[in-house]
Amino acid sequence: xxxxxxxxxxxxxxxxxxxxxxxxxxxxxxxxxxxxxxxxxxxxxxxxxxxxxxxxxxxxxxxxxxxxxxxxxxxxxxxxxxxxxxxxxxxxxxxxxxxxxxxxxxxxxxxxxxxxxxxxxxxxxxxxxxxxxxxxxxxxxxxxxxxxxxxxxxxxxxxxxxxxxxxxxxxxxxxxxxxxx
Amino acid sequence: xxxxxxxxxxxxxxxxxxxxxxxxxxxxxxxxxxxxxxxxxxxxxxxxxxxxxxxxxxxxxxxxxxxxxxxxxxxxxxxxxxxxxxxxxxxxxxxxxxxxxxxxxxxxxxxxxxxxxxxxxxxxxxxxxxxxxxxxxxxxxxxxxxxxxxxxxxxxxxxxxxxxxxxxxxxxxxxxxxxxxxxxxxxxxxxxxxxxxxxxxxxxxxxxxxxx
Numbered sequence: 001x002x003x004x005x006x007x008x009x010x011x012x013x014x015x016x017x018x019x020x021x022x023x024x025x026x027x028x029x030x031x032x033x034x035x036x037x038x039x040x041x042x043x044x045x046x047x048x049x050x051x052x053x054x055x056x057x058x059x060x061x062x063x064x065x066x067x068x069x070x071x072x073x074x075x076x077x078x079x080x081x082x083x084x085x086x087x088x089x090x091x092x093x094x095x096x097x098x099x100x101x102x103x104x105x106x107x108x109x110x111x112x113x114x115x116x117x118x119x120x121x122x123x124x125x126x127x128x129x130x131x132x133x134x135x136x137x138x139x140x141x142x143x144x145x146x147x148x149x150x151x152x153x154x155x156x157x158x159x160x161x162x163x164x165x166x167x168x169x170x171x172x173x174x175x176x177x178x179x180x181x
Numbered sequence: 182x183x184x185x186x187x188x189x190x191x192x193x194x195x196x197x198x199x200x201x202x203x204x205x206x207x208x209x210x211x212x213x214x215x216x217x218x219x220x221x222x223x224x225x226x227x228x229x230x231x232x233x234x235x236x237x238x239x240x241x242x243x244x245x246x247x248x249x250x251x252x253x254x255x256x257x258x259x260x261x262x263x264x265x266x267x268x269x270x271x272x273x274x275x276x277x278x279x280x281x282x283x284x285x286x287x288x289x290x291x292x293x294x295x296x297x298x299x300x301x302x303x304x305x306x307x308x309x310x311x312x313x314x315x316x317x318x319x320x321x322x323x324x325x326x327x328x329x330x331x332x333x334x335x336x337x338x339x340x341x342x343x344x345x346x347x348x349x350x351x352x353x354x355x356x357x358x359x360x361x362x363x364x365x366x367x368x369x370x371x372x373x374x375x376x377x378x379x380x381x382x383x384x385x386x387x388x389x390x391x392x393x
Binding site: 012015077080106108112113121160 | 184188190191193252254256321323330355357359360361362363366369370372373376378379381382
């Protein structure tokens with residue numbers, strides 16, 4: 001039976017990217033996803049790119065160790081650009097993944113999987129697909145957390161306010177949100 | 182590569198429609214019907230596309246299921262060939278042909294229709310001597326969970342994949358939407374869809390008023 005198709009509206013991904021960036025900064029890279037996925041580590045890994053609202057081409061690309069924390073990144077946000085893609089590093093228990101998350105379909109690019117060396121071709125495929133599915137599962141858990149925050153009554157009064165202050169460069173914003181919340 | 186080694190770069194789809202219970206018996210024929218075949222003739226810019234096995238793009242026989250069916254995963258690849266002529270070399274040869282025709286026929290100019298004939302004949306000759314550019318892109322389909330990924334993110338490659346997938350299996354593919362993550366939370370999905378774009382600019386709060 002065919003399900004109704006969900007639209008892949010651009011804001012569904014760009015808002016998520018900003019939230020991810022903000023939360024990894026706010027929470028120091030550790031996110032507790034509760035019963036759904038437990039505690040994971042997640043942080044921006046040396047790449048962020050920005051675009052304007054009305055075109056897909058990257059207008060600013062920041063790379064290097066400080067990509068997520070440099071003033072240029074916040075300045076791009078402050079000028080009204082949106083996050084086009086970001087490179088994430090995820091760690092769940094001993095398994096670590098890096099990949100670029102991009103676009104309205106949440107395309108995954110350059111996904112590096114943890115080391116694996118199973119015997120046989122079948123086992124190799126099963127293991128790699130298991131690892132790929134774990135990445136997707138963790139993205140799902142993160143997205144659901146984002147969706148809950150984004151649709152909560154406190155979004156405008158607390159979270160968005162704190163993100164704006166953070167974009168403006170106020171490091172105290174991260175602490176003040178905790179107080180406000 | 183990506184399914185068996187190296188990094189993955191993928192767009193994910195939901196597969197719409199029923200997969201027949203006897204897919205293990207039916208799909209080898211469907212894949213063979215739409216496997217890559219060398220075209221009888223080439224035209225400039227013409228593409229030839231079809232399925233091949235992941236491990237070797239010359240292998241296009243899907244009769245042996247053990248080569249592409251891994252329990253509930255189907256792993257195969259889309260092969261697309263295209264021939265193009267080197268423009269400068271083509272022009273050099275063409276100018277020679279035109280000059281020879283003029284000499285043979287005692288003319289100083291070649292009529293338009295003859296020129297077109299010379300051009301097409303030279304194109305066919307050179308296309309026969311030219312190897313195609315070959316691209317393969319992997320596909321991995323989980324028939325139990327109903328998703329498939331295509332190992333490329335360009336729109337044109339993905340469009341071609343979806344068309345051939347539909348032609349082969351009679352199944353539509355829907356590109357992933359983040360709202361699919363909220364399938365069991367329809368109210369939240371609707372609220373998120375309607376929420377629109379936030380303005381994160383620090384000075385936007387003052388412009389809007391803080392009483393949101």
